[in-house]
Amino acid sequence: MQVKILITDPISEILINKLTKYNIKIDYRPDISKEELQKIIYDYDVIVVRSRTRVDKELIEKGKKLKVIARAGIGVDNIDTEEAEKRNIRVVYAPGTSTDSAAELTIGLMIAAARNLYNAINLAKTGVFKKIEGVELAGKTIGIIGFGRIGSKVATVANALGMKVLAYDILDIKERALKMGAEPCTLDDMLPRADIITLHVTVGKETKYILDREQFEKMKNNVIIVNTSRAAVVNGKILLEFIRKGKIFAYATDVFWNEPPKEEWEYELLRHERVIVTPHIGAQTKEAQDRVAEVTAQNLINVMKEMRLI
Numbered sequence: 142m143q144v145k146i147l148i149t150d151p152i153s154e155i156l157i158n159k160l161t162k163y164n165i166k167i168d169y170r171p172d173i174s175k176e177e178l179q180k181i182i183y184d185y186d187v188i189v190v191r192s193r194t195r196v197d198k199e200l201i202e203k204g205k206k207l208k209v210i211a212r213a214g215i216g217v218d219n220i221d222t223e224e225a226e227k228r229n230i231r232v233v234y235a236p237g238t239s240t241d242s243a244a245e246l247t248i249g250l251m252i253a254a255a256r257n258l259y260n261a262i263n264l265a266k267t268g269v270f271k272k273i274e275g276v277e278l279a280g281k282t283i284g285i286i287g288f289g290r291i292g293s294k295v296a297t298v299a300n301a302l303g304m305k306v307l308a309y310d311i312l313d314i315k316e317r318a319l320k321m322g323a324e325p326c327t328l329d330d331m332l333p334r335a336d337i338i339t340l341h342v343t344v345g346k347e348t349k350y351i352l353d354r355e356q357f358e359k360m361k362n363n364v365i366i367v368n369t370s371r372a373a374v375v376n377g378k379i380l381l382e383f384i385r386k387g388k389i390f391a392y393a394t395d396v397f398w399n400e401p402p403k404e405e406w407e408y409e410l411l412r413h414e415r416v417i418v419t420p421h422i423g424a425q426t427k428e429a430q431d432r433v434a435e436v437t438a439q440n441l442i443n444v445m446k447e448m449r450l451i
C-alpha cells in the first residue's frame with residue numbers, strides 16, 4: 142500500500158526531500174481552502190499542517206483513512222487532539238524547533254513597542270523626521286508568563302538588557318528561574334509590578350484568558366504587553382476596552398484571535414495606534430523552518446515505521 146500524505150500549509154522543501162525515498166505519495170497544497178480540504182481529506186493517511194489549517198472534529202470525521210496528524214510547529218491548539226485520540230490517530234509535533242526565532246521576535250516587538258518604532262518608521266518613510274519619544278528598557282521590570290523554552294530565552298536577553306525579570310508558570314519553575322536570575326512569583330504578584338508583560342504559554346483550560354478584566358485591572362498604568370504565543374490567552378474585547386481607556390502603553394502581538402481578523406472589534410484593535418501586529422511570523426525564519434521540516438519529517442518516518450505504513 143502506498144501512503145498518501147497531504148501537506149496543507151507552507152513548509153520547507155526539506156520535509157518532502159526527506160520523505161521521497163519511501164513509497165509515499167505527497168500532495169503539497171499550501172493554499173488549500175477549508176472547503177476543498179474537507180472534500181479531499183477522505184483519501185489521505187497523513188495530514189501535515191502548520192497554524193493556518195484547523196484539524197477539527199468535522200475534518201477528522203471526514204478523514205476516514207487518517208492515521209497520522211503532523212503539526213509542523215510547536216503548538217497543537219489547532220488540532221482536536223481528543224477526537225484524534227478517540228479514533229486512534231497519532232498526533233506528532235515539533236517542540237523546541239523555533240525557540241530562538243520566537244524569543245528574538247518577542248524582544249523585537251518589545252523594543253518596537255517601547256520606542257514606538259512602528260509610528261517612527263512610518264513617519265520617517267513619508268519624509269517626516271519627528272523625534273518620537275519612547276521609554277528605555279534598562280531598569281524596567283519584565284513579567285514573563287510561561288517560563289518554558291521561549292520564556293527562559295527571553296529572560297536571558299532581558300537580563301542582558303539590564304531589566305529585572307519576574308517569572309510565572311503553572312509548573313514549579315522556582316529553582317530554574319532563580320538560577321537564571323529571574324524572580325519566581327505568582328501572577329497576582331507580577332501584575333502590579335511589571336512594566337512589560339510577555340506571554341509564552343499554550344492555550345488550555347488554565348491559560349485561556351489568563352489576561353482578563355481582573356488581570357488588566359491589576360496591571361500598572363502604561364504597561365506594555367507582548368504576545369507571541371496564542372491570542373486566546375488574552376481576552377481581546379477586554380484588552381480593547383483597556384486600550385481605549387489609555388491604560389496600556391502598547392500591545393505588541395504576533396498572534397490574533399482570527400488570523401486574518403474577522404470581527405469588528407479585532408479590526409479596531411488591529412488599526413489602533415497603540416497596537417503593533419505581525420502576521421504570526423514567530424517561527425518564520427529560514428533556520429527555524431528548516432529545523433521544523435527536519436524534525437517533522439523524522440517524526441513522520443518514525444511513526445509510519447512504528448505503524449508499519451512504510
Ligand code: MLT
Binds near residue numbers: 191192215217424
Ligand atoms: C508554532 O506553533 O510552531 C507556531 O504557531 C508557528 C507556526 O506554525 O507558524
